[in-house]
Amino acid sequence: MDSIKPFFPVNNKVEKGNGGSLVITIIIYFAISLVAGIILGLLNLIPFVGILITILSSLVGLYCLVGIILAIVTFVQ
Numbered sequence: 001m002d003s004i005k006p007f008f009p010v011n012n013k014v015e016k017g018n019g020g021s022l023v024i025t026i027i028i029y030f031a032i033s034l035v036a037g038i039i040l041g042l043l044n045l046i047p048f049v050g051i052l053i054t055i056l057s058s059l060v061g062l063y064c065l066v067g068i069i070l071a072i073v074t075f076v077q
Contacts, residue, residue, distance in 0.1 A: 008067045014074045022075045026068055033064040 005011065010028050014021050040057040044050050 004070070008070055010067060011071050011074055014071045016075060016077055018075075022071060025071045029064040029067050029071070033061055036060040 010025055014025050037057060037060075040053050040060070044053045044057075046053075
């Protein structure tokens with residue numbers, strides 16, 4: 001797990017047993033996903049880049065999901 005920690009800098013704020021830090025981290029990931037979804041949804045209207053935007057949107061969603069899971073694992077450990 002230490003090898004992927006640099007890719008998720010938001011998770012450095014999560015402390016073991018501190019529920020407030022976990023909730024703030026989850027809210028940050030939801031906000032990232034929401035903002036990226038809105039921006040990429042607007043860019044999806046451009047005809048020739050729709051497929052690339054769909055792939056990028058899926059990757060952002062996956063990144064946020066993995067970040068939330070790692071935050072929960074850090075909280076529980």
